[in-house]
Amino acid sequence: MQSFELLSQQFALHFDRRHFPEEPASLYEPNEYFLKLGGKRIRPVLCLMGNELFEDIKGDAWHVGTAIELFHNFTLIHDDIMDKAPLRRGMETVHTKYGESTALLAGDVMLVTAYEELNKISIEYLQSILFLFNKTAKEVCEGQQMDMDFEKMNAVSLDAYLKMIELKTSVALAASLQTGAIIGGAGERNQHLLYDFGKKLGIAFQVQDDYLDAFGDPKKFGKQVGGDILANKKTFLLLHAFEMATAAQRAELDQLLAHNDADKVQRVLDIYRDCKVDEWAVELKNKYLDEALSHLEDIAVLSKRKEPLKELAQFLIKREH
């Protein structure tokens, strides 16, 4: 069994090639440009790890991993259009560089190319992997739509937010692992346990992301602390603060969200601390991490095989008390 890091290096090498025809260059050059911006390639590596949890990695896992990564990049190109994001990884987004129409079409053809890659796998599990891939792709679209809907709403319940995070982020991680498990010959029960591991891990990661944006050490976190607060982004923290705030705190929060005063971040953080949102978020994160690890525990393979996934979980989610 290989670590996430080792497989990540191998996948990066595997993926670093042309994925599109030369012509028409006006359509395919934007795609090649975007793939060259790089990325952590987490999802395809999860597919490889899902395979290796049960058996040596088969050639088909590389095809499925590639398809998953192309799918992920399709969602990024289109999300960037919807979010009107000028930059990704410090470089121009596709629609900024090539125009919205080309970005739209480049995303479309990226998705079709993902299906082309999927169709290279053995007929033995084509149907089951295609089924999971389609289901997940639909869910990711649903999550993105919910995210856009929430932006326009004043009140969003924590349950609804959790559902959105599951759809937009977690199911893709879960499904990546499960496709690998299918290729590795896992039975249905093991497949579903691994799926649930990925789903819970994804939620824990999002809780951590929301937490670090507010309470992280700016030096370690690598981005501006309080960015979500400045953008009035609905996060686990803000939604829980709404639930816990007294009438006076709620009024102050509403007031802070309505303006962008210089001390906005500091004052929102004060309310978060008063409402113990920070402690709650750490507990929530640990709860999902524990649930994830318990699903992994229940998978019926030698525990030695689980080590790389356990390490990855601990690496992604730093336990805090």
Place this chain on the structure above:
Amino acid sequence: MQSFELLSQQFALHFDRRHFPEEPASLYEPNEYFLKLGGKRIRPVLCLMGNELFEDIKGDAWHVGTAIELFHNFTLIHDDIMDKAPLRRGMETVHTKYGESTALLAGDVMLVTAYEELNKISIEYLQSILFLFNKTAKEVCEGQQMDMDFEKMNAVSLDAYLKMIELKTSVALAASLQTGAIIGGAGERNQHLLYDFGKKLGIAFQVQDDYLDAFGDPKKFGKQVGGDILANKKTFLLLHAFEMATAAQRAELDQLLAHNDADKVQRVLDIYRDCKVDEWAVELKNKYLDEALSHLEDIAVLSKRKEPLKELAQFLIKREH
């Protein structure tokens, strides 16, 4: 064997149902709205006819037909965004009614749903139909990109325009027929002959469309004559006129295109007639129709089975001398 009309009625009944989940309604209601706008459903019926050319229609042809129609509607939703079209079939386009971001996402999920429908067919030909479907989907995207590129170019060769029409329009008709042939158990040679029949028929249809826009009887044609000329659209006619025009005619054409004078349509038509573009277009259309029919002729099945496709070709393309 059943006529296009009969199969068309049956497919309309089959397709007239909900295709998407209820929730999130903000994503799926736009899709249901768009499908309810209707359409001629030509492509799925071609799939049914391609099947029936060789054998009784199998259940899988309905799945593939549905997938093809969903794919077609995906392209329409996204094309409408790119073309900034306010209306389709006299009703608001998806992006006009629901906003661009939702239209983008609604199109994406329409495409994924097409693949879901495809994955319902027998494993026996899943791989070959998926291969053809993916190849065609990519070509349609390429054709749309070329079309957008051409809009910004001054000079487009007739060959390049023909290639664009093939990709944007013809290959989808050709592939619809071929998927049916695959399900009908046709051999490779017959499949390819049927594909070529569809491709040539599609080009003939586009030549006719360009011709009627300029020279059609406004009463019969059902839309404003000269619309393409007013919009400076690159068509078979304009590109051939560029090839045939004398220096003086070319100068006049350029002058006419640069302005929208009241007599623009009339004067462009005069040049077309002087250059015999009208006769050339009729010949070109007949040439492609004849080639299409000759491919159909070559298919090794009883000629009685070919009657519905022959009738359809004659119905779509009115022979003119």
